[in-house]
Amino acid sequence: MSDVLLFYLLGAVAVVASLLVIGQRNPIYSVLLLIASFGALSGLYVMLDAPFAAVIQIIVYAGAIMVLFLFVVMLLNAPHEDTEFDERVHPLMRPGPMRFGAALAVALIVELVWALTKRGGESGQFPGGAVSSVGAIGRSLFTQYAFPFEVTSILILVAMVGAVVLARREGQER
Amino acid sequence: MTPLLVAQIGLILVIFHALVLAAAGMVWVERRLAAALQQRLGPTRVGWQGLLQPFADVIKLMFKEELRPRAADAFLFALAPVISASCAFAAFAVVPFGGDTTLFGLIPEGLRLQVADVNVAILVVFAIASMSVYGIVLAGWSSNSKYSLLGGLRSSAQMISYELSYGMALASVLLVGNSLSLTDIVNRQAGAWLGVLPRWYIFLQPLGFLIYLTAGVAETNRAPFDFPEAEQELVAGYHTEYSSMSFAMFFLAEYVNMVTVSAVATDLFLGGWHGPLLPESLGWIWFLLKVGALLFFYVWMRWTLPRYRYDQLMRFGWKVLLPLSVVNLLVTAAGVLYFGM
Numbered sequence: 001m002s003d004v005l006l007f008y009l010l011g012a013v014a015v016v017a018s019l020l021v022i023g024q025r026n027p028i029y030s031v032l033l034l035i036a037s038f039g040a041l042s043g044l045y046v047m048l049d050a051p052f053a054a055v056i057q058i059i060v061y062a063g064a065i066m067v068l069f070l071f072v073v074m075l076l077n078a079p080h081e082d083t084e085f086d087e088r089v090h091p092l093m094r095p096g097p098m099r100f101g102a103a104l105a106v107a108l109i110v111e112l113v114w115a116l117t118k119r120g121g122e123s124g125q126f127p128g129g130a131v132s133s134v135g136a137i138g139r140s141l142f143t144q145y146a147f148p149f150e151v152t153s154i155l156i157l158v159a160m161v162g163a164v165v166l167a168r169r170e171g172q173e174r
Numbered sequence: 175m176t177p178l179l180v181a182q183i184g185l186i187l188v189i190f191h192a193l194v195l196a197a198a199g200m201v202w203v204e205r206r207l208a209a210a211l212q213q214r215l216g217p218t219r220v221g222w223q224g225l226l227q228p229f230a231d232v233i234k235l236m237f238k239e240e241l242r243p244r245a246a247d248a249f250l251f252a253l254a255p256v257i258s259a260s261c262a263f264a265a266f267a268v269v270p271f272g273g274d275t276t277l278f279g280l281i282p283e284g285l286r287l288q289v290a291d292v293n294v295a296i297l298v299v300f301a302i303a304s305m306s307v308y309g310i311v312l313a314g315w316s317s318n319s320k321y322s323l324l325g326g327l328r329s330s331a332q333m334i335s336y337e338l339s340y341g342m343a344l345a346s347v348l349l350v351g352n353s354l355s356l357t358d359i360v361n362r363q364a365g366a367w368l369g370v371l372p373r374w375y376i377f378l379q380p381l382g383f384l385i386y387l388t389a390g391v392a393e394t395n396r397a398p399f400d401f402p403e404a405e406q407e408l409v410a411g412y413h414t415e416y417s418s419m420s421f422a423m424f425f426l427a428e429y430v431n432m433v434t435v436s437a438v439a440t441d442l443f444l445g446g447w448h449g450p451l452l453p454e455s456l457g458w459i460w461f462l463l464k465v466g467a468l469l470f471f472y473v474w475m476r477w478t479l480p481r482y483r484y485d486q487l488m489r490f491g492w493k494v495l496l497p498l499s500v501v502n503l504l505v506t507a508a509g510v511l512y513f514g515m
Binding site for chain 2: 028032035051052055056058059062063064067068070071074075134
């Protein structure tokens with residue numbers, strides 16, 4: 001019983017916080033609400049008997065990536081979004097990116113409604129044991145999924161090298 | 175309510191208040207030690223040897239006016255010290271500080287001296303350490319003052335840089351301990367090699383211990399890495415605009431963080447509650463002694479070493495500490511693989 005209650009509580013926090021992320025004018029609050037949403041997600045992982053995934057979620061997303069987001073938002077001193085113009089104009093007349101975003105949102109809603117109303121989906125316990133032990137995760141990561149794992153690391157390396165090249169000013173050899 | 179449950183709730187209350195008292199005690203220790211190192215006396219008037227000085231300070235802080243700059247972001251300004259203080263306390267929830275005890279036979283099953291025995295305790299400590307940066311960053315941003323903002327930015331850069339080395343040092347210990355649970359790691363350090371040398375991981379991981387300690391000092395923003403609040407440059411850094419109890423919460427968080435880092439270091443490297451002479455049930459006395467020694471080292475260092483320059487700090491973190499910790503991790507992994515520990 002308390003499990004169900006906790007699930008709905010954490011789920012509600014995750015959904016409401018995510019909705020508020022896009023409803024904020026102030027980007028700092030958006031970042032903080034996204035962190036709250038990640039926190040609720042990690043609570044859901046704990047309920048799924050996956051404490052390792054829960055803690056990694058906090059360390060990687062809430063602890064590292066969002067700090068960088070906050071850093072960037074603070075350094076650029078991003079102003080409050082100016083929405084006066086957008087609110088005067090009819091939704092269909094707004095600039096192109098907004099219409100594109102609206103189309104994507106409609107597609108997402110249709111998909112969600114379709115997925116949730118579909119009958120005969122899986123429910124209850126998953127077959128096979130949960131991969132909760134760190135050893136099991138590590139073993140499958142370095143054997144079965146070794147190739148995607150290594151390719152991801154190269155992808156990140158490429159992004160890092162690209163950032164260094166872009167950030168380096170010409171004629172400032174040290 | 176079973177006796178065990180009552181004992182566990184009691185344990186939570188005891189730990190919470192012990193941490194608050196430890197912070198108060200550390201303020202007194204720090205001031206007296208600083209005075210001794212500088213050939214002064216320090217506070218001696220309030221209570222015996224000035225022991226009640228921290229309490230007088232708290233009362234003074236409570237009666238001060240709670241100020242907030244007009245341009246500050248009211249909600250975040252109030253939230254930041256709460257984040258700092260609660261992160262400081264939360265990390266201690268997974269730190270074990272003693273073996274099982276039955277409280278002199280009061281409870282049938284043994285009570286483990288640890289709030290929550292999580293099997294990924296090391297990662298929880300690391301996760302909470304990485305969350306505590308938000309308190310400082312938000313304090314700096316929401317104050318809407320240049321000194322605060324600079325302090326906040328410096329601290330986020332510093333904590334991100336040193337967190338990597340901190341994590342690498344933790345990883346090399348968990349390779350040797352072959353577990354993510356702090357209780358398991360402490361229990362593997364029981365006994366002695368050749369009957370003389372205690373089986374502590376500081377002897378297997380001397381470099382790891384130094385890296386952990388250095389990164390730990392940087393994580394807690396203590397001298398010689400106290401850039402977020404460098405007085406000579408930034409007035410008081412991220413808490414320039416704070417007064418009264420919200421300032422006290424930052425102050426409390428700093429001292430509780432020191433205690434937590436020392437306690438985790440004791441569990442990881444110094445054998446936790448294992449030690450000679452005392453029986454297993456009184457092991458927490460050993461634990462307190464070891465934590466006390468590390469805290470003494472903290473204070474000693476603060477009043478001995480001058481603050482680095484900011485570029486020196488960054489260069490040291492990225493070009494010395496991080497490569498060292500990576501090498502340490504690789505060597506440890508090779509050693510574990512070769513000797514099959």
